[in-house]
Amino acid sequence: MTVVSSINQIHRLCNSFAVLTVVSALILLMPTQAGATGDENRWFQIKSSLIGDNHIQDGQEILGLDTPKRAMDAAIVPITIESKFDQTPERYIKKLYIVIDNNPSPVAAVFSFPGNHNWKSLSTRVRINAYTDLRAIAEISDGNLYMVNNYVKASGGCSAPSLKDPAAAAAQLGRIKFRLPESFTAGDLIPTQLMIKHPNNSGLQFDQVSRFYIPADFVRTIQVTYNGEEVFTADTDISISEDPSIRFGFAPEESGVLQVHVKDSKGRTFTHSMNLPEQRS
Amino acid sequence: MKQVITTRQHGMFINFGKIYANLLQLDTSLLFQKILNIQYSSACFSQSWIVLLLALSSTGVAAGEDLQKIAPGIYLWLGVHEDFSRSNKGRIANTGFIVGSERVAVIDTGSSFQQGLRLREHIRAVTDLPIAYVILTHMHPDHALGTAAFNEDNPTVIGHQNLADALARRKTTYLNNMKRLLGDSSEHTQLVMPSHSVSVTQGMRLDLGDRWLELKAYPTAHTNNDLSVFDTQSGTLWLSDLLFVERIPVMDGSLLGWLKVMDGLIASNCHNLTIENRDLSTTRHNQNQQPCQPISQVVPGHGPVVTAWRSALATQRRYLDLIANQIRQIISEGGTIAQAVETVGLEEEGNWLLFNEYHGRNVTAAFAELEWE
Numbered sequence: 001m002t003v004v005s006s007i008n009q010i011h012r013l014c015n016s017f018a019v020l021t022v023v024s025a026l027i028l029l030m031p032t033q034a035g036a037t038g039d040e041n042r043w044f045q046i047k048s049s050l051i052g053d054n055h056i057q058d059g060q061e062i063l064g065l066d067t068p069k070r071a072m073d074a075a076i077v078p079i080t081i082e083s084k085f086d087q088t089p090e091r092y093i094k095k096l097y098i099v100i101d102n103n104p105s106p107v108a109a110v111f112s113f114p115g116n117h118n119w120k121s122l123s124t125r126v127r128i129n130a131y132t133d134l135r136a137i138a139e140i141s142d143g144n145l146y147m148v149n150n151y152v153k154a155s156g157g158c159s160a161p162s163l164k165d166p167a168a169a170a171a172q173l174g175r176i177k178f179r180l181p182e183s184f185t186a187g188d189l190i191p192t193q194l195m196i197k198h199p200n201n202s203g204l205q206f207d208q209v210s211r212f213y214i215p216a217d218f219v220r221t222i223q224v225t226y227n228g229e230e231v232f233t234a235d236t237d238i239s240i241s242e243d244p245s246i247r248f249g250f251a252p253e254e255s256g257v258l259q260v261h262v263k264d265s266k267g268r269t270f271t272h273s274m275n276l277p278e279q280r281s
Numbered sequence: 282m283k284q285v286i287t288t289r290q291h292g293m294f295i296n297f298g299k300i301y302a303n304l305l306q307l308d309t310s311l312l313f314q315k316i317l318n319i320q321y322s323s324a325c326f327s328q329s330w331i332v333l334l335l336a337l338s339s340t341g342v343a344a345g346e347d348l349q350k351i352a353p354g355i356y357l358w359l360g361v362h363e364d365f366s367r368s369n370k371g372r373i374a375n376t377g378f379i380v381g382s383e384r385v386a387v388i389d390t391g392s393s394f395q396q397g398l399r400l401r402e403h404i405r406a407v408t409d410l411p412i413a414y415v416i417l418t419h420m421h422p423d424h425a426l427g428t429a430a431f432n433e434d435n436p437t438v439i440g441h442q443n444l445a446d447a448l449a450r451r452k453t454t455y456l457n458n459m460k461r462l463l464g465d466s467s468e469h470t471q472l473v474m475p476s477h478s479v480s481v482t483q484g485m486r487l488d489l490g491d492r493w494l495e496l497k498a499y500p501t502a503h504t505n506n507d508l509s510v511f512d513t514q515s516g517t518l519w520l521s522d523l524l525f526v527e528r529i530p531v532m533d534g535s536l537l538g539w540l541k542v543m544d545g546l547i548a549s550n551c552h553n554l555t556i557e558n559r560d561l562s563t564t565r566h567n568q569n570q571q572p573c574q575p576i577s578q579v580v581p582g583h584g585p586v587v588t589a590w591r592s593a594l595a596t597q598r599r600y601l602d603l604i605a606n607q608i609r610q611i612i613s614e615g616g617t618i619a620q621a622v623e624t625v626g627l628e629e630e631g632n633w634l635l636f637n638e639y640h641g642r643n644v645t646a647a648f649a650e651l652e653w654e
Contacts, residue, residue, distance in 0.1 A: 066619070068619075068622075068641075072622070072641040072642040072645050073642045073645045073646045074454070075646075076618070076645050076646060076649050078617065078618040078619050078645070080617075080619070123617065125618070125649070129454060130457070154458075154461075155642070156364060156365070156458075156462075156638060156639075156642075157364070157365040157371075157392075157422055157423065157455075157458045157459065157462050158421045158422055158423060158455075158458075158531065158533070159533070159642065160450070160451040160454040160455065160458075161454065162447075162450040162451050162454070163450065164501070164504075164505060164533060164534055164535065164646070165501045165505045165534060165535060166446065166450075166505075167443075167505070168501065168505075168535070172653075175653075177653075179615065179652075181615055191615060193615075195652065195653070197653070214449075214450075241649070243649065243653070245649075245652075247617065
């Protein structure tokens with residue numbers, strides 16, 4: 001990687017990170033409207049802060065979005081986004097926004113792709129508190145924007161988008177795993193799962209014991225590289241479930257090093273790498 | 282303090298220093314309330330006639346409301362095997378009370394202020410003794426949201442050491458969920474935080490007058506704040522949601538932790554407050570141990586009282602163990618949560634009520650836990 005491209009990369013990273021933070025802050029402060037148009041107003045305001053006046057086209061030919069109809073566990077709702085065309089340096093999804101309208105911080109994640117790797121499917125897990133639209137918005141390398149969205153019902157009465165065991169989560173914070181098939185063919189897309197042990201705490205709750213708000217503590221940036229080249233970068237927020245999981249597809253060469261750099265809101269950084277094929281010692 | 286609460290360890294008194302009476306208004310609560318109000322008003326319209334009919338037919342403590350005397354001085358108000366609804370007013374979990382010669386302890390308060398009031402009416406129909414304790418067995422809204430109905434009794438509200446934190450994290454969601462699902466029945470419901478806590482390493486004994494209750498806090502299982510109540514006089518162990526009978530168990534803590542707790546209970550011959558703590562204890566601790574007492578019956582959080590409680594626990598264990606093993610298989614094959622939800626444990630459908638409402642949730646939560654094994 002040249003110095004120039006890595007500087008560009010940092011710029012891009014900073015830009016999308018800033019967008020995410022600003023949008024989250026705006027939405028948190030934004031009053032919601034009562035009545036049937038409330039949800040639409042909310043989306044309109046999220047859209048304005050995210051991409052301004054730019055036109056978004058129907059994305060059914062570009063993207064697939066798989067979500068459960070109902071959030072079964074409000075804290076862990078699996079979602080999958082498919083790209084419906086081959087990602088090539090000529091035409092690729094540059095950015096992918098995941099938006100959950102009615103969450104306190106609606107922009108769950110912004111993925112950036114450099115266009116040098118093909119992929120077909122991307123999955124993660126999110127928190128869903130209320131009945132909401134969930135959107136995937138792709139910004140294509142030619143500048144066009146496309147969106148698909150699903151309506152997801154909230155879970156039943158006793159499920160909440162909270163940590164199940166904060167003490168256990170804290171005890172293992174920072175553990176990282178890659179999960180891949182045991183064998184693969186060079187050049188073929190393989191499903192790869194990145195798992196990060198992190199409470200991904202929203203900071204919206206009051207601690208009864210300390211009498212202070214539990215500080216926000218969540219993963220902000222996840223950058224995956226292969227042989228030093230960016231595969232994707234994700235700017236993430238509190239709508240991502242505890243122990244963030246990202247399942248993505250990429251086509252490894254005969255051998256190489258898959259690496260991840262994680263940064264959280266408290267400034268901690270975690271790194272993990274894996275040789276492919278895996279060398280068991 | 283009006284009453285003596287002693288802990289098991291070294292006969293020490295627990296720290297009463299912190300009273301958390303304040304109710305909190307989080308910045309986000311209004312926002313969510315507004316969002317949910319929209320859902321509520323549209324859903325409410327079609328069902329308003331049902332609510333009206335029920336309102337007309339259910340004032341006062343009606344006979345046949347499933348209040349059972351399950352042992353001398355122990356009363357169980359049986360929850361119905363349904364999900365939260367306006368028609369059942371959220372009375373879906375078991376609640377009850379235990380009467381000593383001097384005072385009364387309430388075990389769980391239901392999902393609303395109104396349900397708490399009705400439970401209090403049941404108590405007053407049985408005894409005029411002071412309601413000294415409210416014991417909350419865990420955080421879930423079907424068990425822990427009626428406590429404000431007992432404010433006038435000024436009870437000591439007791440829960441697991443993690444309960445206050447767990448409730449604080451879920452306060453907004455739970456109150457909004459109940460408003461959405463129960464409608465008018467959720468009116469005036471507010472969260473009352475426990476004023477005293479029981480630690481996992483140290484049980485608590487409560488004196489009701491000629492009758493002692495032993496409170497035991499568990500490591501993360503059904504939730505991270507499960508508490509059981511043992512009545513030494515009758516040998517009744519109130520396990521609450523550590524055991525589901527007939528209704529499908531719901532996992533909201535740790536599947537592996539829950540299996541471990543069940544194994545411990547099934548293997549035990551009797552109830553011993555400090556049995557879990559031997560590794561941590563000193564010889565002095567052991568000297569303070571109460572004699573191990575036989576368990577005559579178990580009260581689950583949902584479903585009827587069981588005397589064959591080991592087999593009831595084994596039935597629940599079999600289901601959770603079965604989904605654990607099938608999920609492990611899918612994880613080892615590189616599968617996803619969505620695949621697991623579609624295939625795991627479906628053969629269990631005929632064995633549990635409300636299977637379709639909660640099974641997928643169990644699989645989802647278990648998957649996220651087990652993939653870190």
